[in-house]
Amino acid sequence: MTQRKRLSATQSSSQSRRQTGSLLAQEEDDDSTFTQPSSTQVQRGLEKLTPAQVDQKTAEVVQYFLVKDQKKIPIRRADLVKHVVKEYRNIYPEIMKRAVRIFDQVFGLKLVEIDTKNHMYILVNKLETVEGASPINSPTNPKMGLLFVILSVIFMKGGVVRENLIWNTLKKLRVDPAEKHEEFGDVKRVVTDEFVRQRYLEYVRIPHTEPPEHEFRWGQRADMEVSKAKILEFMGQLHEQDPQSWSQQYREAHSTPSSTQASTSSQR
Template sequence: MTQRKRLSNTQSSTQNREEDDDTTFTQPSTSQVQRGLEKVTPAQVDQKTAEVVQYFLVKDQKKMPVRRADIVKHVVKEYRNIYPEIMKRAAHTFDQVFGLKLVEIDAKSHTYILINKLETTDGASPINSPANPKMGLLFVILSVIFMKEGVVKENVIWNTLKKLRVDPGKKHEDFGDVKKVVTDEFVRQRYLEYVRIPHTEPVEHEFRWGQRAEIEVSKARILEFMGELHGLEPQSWSQQYREAHPASNTQPGTSSQR
């Protein structure tokens, strides 16, 4: 219980500190950017853009979101007065060279992630790759949350994983410390939200989908997976089907089943 309280307090203080860091930077206006570009060479802008692209790619290897404050502090530095131009060029590079899309997932803290445009376009999910066991674990957790209407107490997740022979209390050969992966790594990557439930003693937490999951993960694919698992049509879960297929809400047979 004490450890969980510390975790909750640490997450809160870290978030507050991150928000405070960003108050030192004000987004330059168009005219400020233009004046700034007049003071640097095209080669300098290209070099700084390349550094930002590299910074994102390194962070993306571990699916870590990137905050504006960190980009400015660690990469852009003295070029902060042309930050918008650098980011625009970096986004163009990701799009044209890597097939990636730069997405702001949190407008308040100005936090960005990279998503694969091809996977998003054809409806596939990067989480479905069998080559990455952690992503398979994440897909199972997100599936449970989605099927439980968006929020699940943590004991439900732990019990589900135990049924799959992944004991959160034991070190796993693929995942290592399972609880740390789920409550720390997946949370920092913004795939999951791990929220303390108010007025619970002992302290309880619940899981929700994170901002990255909302962008990257196909709810329709989850329903297909559940249908295959249970030998049912995806429409058997009417509420989830409507959420996964909003354009199909008016079709016959999609709203009468329970």
């Protein structure tokens, strides 16, 4: 009897894993089945719809972005098409063009495609980008303050640091990743999971290390939102030094943005 139960449990577990794998594969395939409509297809699609219908769908897309962006996790095109655009996918480019205009003119936000391969988007505050006054550059909530410290360490150390350096730095600030913090809770989870999913940080396994070691780098969202010049200014005040005394960091902070940086996309 016990043996039959074990066999049944094993079969059930195996079936569950197969179903989970199937669902994940289906999610990955959702976007691959979506083909960008041509301008002719878009025009034909618009002719079959009323202006009110297009406006309503655009409003739904805008609302979806605003709600999802509260968690600062990038939004996948596949999810957007599947859950919001739905039967309007043949006019997807027009909807996105209108959404981009609304974000720009109404909310002062810029829609940015940070991953052109997997088509993932984030919203960036245009005023923050221009003035360098983002919540991270002038953090007002504790989590953003924690993130600001980590990004500062990575930047000042040349763009990549081993995780031990981050943990030791936080310990000096009385934030121990091995202990539950009254403000952040599980600090290690916040840093290695939450900030990583939000694309503020990259947390990468260092090859051929045993036990496994990891290193941190700036994530795509940090590159878009965080002013390196502000970080350098902050470090100068902290150490009572002229920011130009860190010559390498100063050059990087005041160089023109990389041409490979993600750009606004209204067509994808």
